[in-house]
Amino acid sequence: MRILILGADGYLGWPTVMHLTANGHEVMAVDNYLRRKLFNEVGVEPLFEVPRLDKRCAVWERISGCRVPFFIGDLAEWKFVEKIFREFKPDAIVHYAEQPAAPYSMLNRKAATLTLRNNLLVTANVIFAVREFCPDAHIVKLGTMGEYGTPDIDIEEGWLEVEHKGRRHNFLYPRQASSLYHTTKIMDTDLLWFYVRTWGLRVTDLMQGPVYGIFTDESEKDDRLLPFLNYDEIFGTVLNRFAVQAVAGYPLTVFGKGGQTRGYLNIKDTLNCVRLSLEVPADQGELRIFNQFTETFSVNELAEKVKAAGTSRGLKVEIQHVENPRIELEEHYYNPSHTGLIELGLKPHYLTEEVLVKMLEFAVKHKNNIAPDTIYREVRWA
Numbered sequence: 414m415r416i417l418i419l420g421a422d423g424y425l426g427w428p429t430v431m432h433l434t435a436n437g438h439e440v441m442a443v444d445n446y447l448r449r450k451l452f453n454e455v456g457v458e459p460l461f462e463v464p465r466l467d468k469r470c471a472v473w474e475r476i477s478g479c480r481v482p483f484f485i486g487d488l489a490e491w492k493f494v495e496k497i498f499r500e501f502k503p504d505a506i507v508h509y510a511e512q513p514a515a516p517y518s519m520l521n522r523k524a525a526t527l528t529l530r531n532n533l534l535v536t537a538n539v540i541f542a543v544r545e546f547c548p549d550a551h552i553v554k555l556g557t558m559g560e561y562g563t564p565d566i567d568i569e570e571g572w573l574e575v576e577h578k579g580r581r582h583n584f585l586y587p588r589q590a591s592s593l594y595h596t597t598k599i600m601d602t603d604l605l606w607f608y609v610r611t612w613g614l615r616v617t618d619l620m621q622g623p624v625y626g627i628f629t630d631e632s633e634k635d636d637r638l639l640p641f642l643n644y645d646e647i648f649g650t651v652l653n654r655f656a657v658q659a660v661a662g663y664p665l666t667v668f669g670k671g672g673q674t675r676g677y678l679n680i681k682d683t684l685n686c687v688r689l690s691l692e693v694p695a696d697q698g699e700l701r702i703f704n705q706f707t708e709t710f711s712v713n714e715l716a717e718k719v720k721a722a723g724t725s726r727g728l729k730v731e732i733q734h735v736e737n738p739r740i741e742l743e744e745h746y747y748n749p750s751h752t753g754l755i756e757l758g759l760k761p762h763y764l765t766e767e768v769l770v771k772m773l774e775f776a777v778k779h780k781n782n783i784a785p786d787t788i789y790r791e792v793r794w795a
């Protein structure tokens with residue numbers, strides 16, 4: 414397949430580029446380095462330096478023999494999007510190109526506006542470009558489990574059959590996000606659903622939980638191929654942060670009671686979920702939704718697991734409950750279903766002590782780069 418990867422410089426985008434080319438697909442990579450610009454804006458850095466796309470594509474070509482053409486530009490600008498789609502005419506598009514940090518979206522009005530504008534315009538441009546240049550192409554869009562929030566009933570996979578006054582109808586599962594970023598993902602889903610109904614697009618929306626890890630079959634071939642590992646409060650996902658905190662001797666910061674429960678997955682499973690979705694596409698006129706995670710944990714459980722793995726390696730790991738800067742339930746019911754991707758053939762990589770120890774050992778190698786003052790900033794929701 415000819416696959417366009419939007420957001421290809423990102424934490425998930427770059428490993429996806431390598432994984433899909435290693436599996437025989439032809440890929441074009443696109444990014445505007447927004448994530449790197451935002452690092453500078455808020456004054457944080459990943460745990461180790463990550464080369465830009467030109468260098469990574471060159472290293473990957475030397476190692477794998479796969480050539481990946483790439484373009485740097487803003488997908489919120491129609492002229493750029495038009496150029497890309499005219500040139501490449503994809504069979505499928507993997508759309509990662511968004512501002513993905515909930516704390517960043519809650520920083521201030523400027524950050525909120527950037528998140529809204531960027532995320533909605535990129536999604537809208539992808540929709541318009543598919544309609545104009547490749548109406549049969551399959552859009553694989555990254556959504557988030559955060560779209561559902563934490564309702565007091567089971568979470569279904571995208572849809573809910575509602576019975577009302579004796580009649581039944583299938584609706585998008587009710588969504589109630591807990592950050593502006595997550596709200597933009599709900600709006601993306603609504604945009605996609607509108608154009609699926611109106612123009613018969615073919616869309617898979619992957620409701621993904623927080624991802625952890627940096628090691629994939631391809632990224633382990635050369636350190637220059639590893640993706641970003643952020644451990645700061647703004648861009649770091651919780652388990653990646655805890656692993657670095659444990660190594661830095663910084664107490665694991667659990668927000669409030671720590672009963673917040675979410676569905677997590679190893680980065681290797683993200684790649685497999687995306688590939689499986691591409692290889693068995695949604696039908697024309699279908700919005701297919703999968704819940705993309707493999708296990709659920711509360712923040713307390715994650716902290717205990719990191720503490721146990723760290724202790725087994727001689728690290729002194731403390732857990733500290735700090736006042737929750739976010740507005741969210743700290744104890745709640747959580748029972749989301751996630752069978753669709755397993756039925757497509759996903760074989761999960763679970764969070765074992767071995768996986769955690771490997772993350773910790775890697776962080777130890779880069780311990781000198783850790784800037785403890787960026788770990789916890791208390792970005793407040795209210």
Ligand SMILES: NC(=O)c1ccc[n+]([C@@H]2O[C@H](COP(=O)([O-])OP(=O)(O)OC[C@H]3O[C@@H](n4cnc5c(N)ncnc54)[C@H](O)[C@@H]3O)[C@@H](O)[C@H]2O)c1
Pocket residue numbers: 419420421422423424425426443444445446447448449486487488489508509510511512513531535555556557558621622623624625641650
């Ligand atoms: N990482 C996770 O745990 C996680 C969990 C759930 C959902 N997601 C979703 O997966 C997707 C990828 O997440 P990620 O963690 O890799 O984020 P990321 O920020 O590392 O990757 C997104 C990439 O898109 C690029 N981008 C953003 N706006 C762009 C634009 N206007 N034009 C061109 N490029 C643009 C950024 O520069 C960045 O490289 C996001 O949509 C995110 O919402 C991620």
